Amino acid sequence: MCDIIWCKKDMGDGKVCDTVNYLDPYCFWNWEGKVACAHCGTVYYIHMIQGHMYAGPDEKPGEKPDILPLYADQPNNGYFNYLPGIEGRTRPYTCLPRHIYLGKADMVKFSIRGRPVRGWRPQPPSAGVAGSQGYFWDIEKLTPEVWEEYQEKIRKGEVKDW
Numbered sequence: 001m002c003d004i005i006w007c008k009k010d011m012g013d014g015k016v017c018d019t020v021n022y023l024d025p026y027c028f029w030n031w032e033g034k035v036a037c038a039h040c041g042t043v044y045y046i047h048m049i050q051g052h053m054y055a056g057p058d059e060k061p062g063e064k065p066d067i068l069p070l071y072a073d074q075p076n077n078g079y080f081n082y083l084p085g086i087e088g089r090t091r092p093y094t095c096l097p098r099h100i101y102l103g104k105a106d107m108v109k110f111s112i113r114g115r116p117v118r119g120w121r122p123q124p125p126s127a128g129v130a131g132s133q134g135y136f137w138d139i140e141k142l143t144p145e146v147w148e149e150y151q152e153k154i155r156k157g158e159v160k161d162w
């Protein structure tokens with residue numbers, strides 16, 4: 001968990017909600033918005049940066065939540081709990097980062113000095129023993145388009161030693 005929201009909302013009769021809402025890193029690691037308490041529905045604004053509670057939780061009466069916690073329980077009440085996926089209380093358990101973190105890695109073909117680097121994909125089918133190219137990486141043969149780009153960089157003076 002990144003953090004929790006321990007809801008202390010006054011429920012009347014001297015009782016408080018006393019529910020711990022767990023903020024899972026899959027969703028909340030970098031997140032700003034409103035979360036509802038799974039038990040009483042109180043809406044809290046939070047702003048998390050790198051798993052740290054930068055702002056909040058601040059109560060937002062009358063506002064709608066953007067999202068629900070994944071899990072909540074009541075440690076002072078025999079650990080009564082709300083498991084994931086309870087309609088209107090908790091989110092389903094998909095255990096996936098939000099869509100913005102599910103992209104593809106950047107393909108870097110050239111170093112900061114403009115030299116070709118090998119650590120990019122997709123590598124073309126190679127040759128040799130077990131697909132190895134030995135110690136010589138024949139960039140011109142393996143990836144003519146990167147070779148052409150490299151020649152262009154050399155012509156423009158973008159390739160440096162330092």
Ligand SMILES: [Zn+2]
Nearest residue numbers: 007017037040
């Ligand atoms: Zn509550």
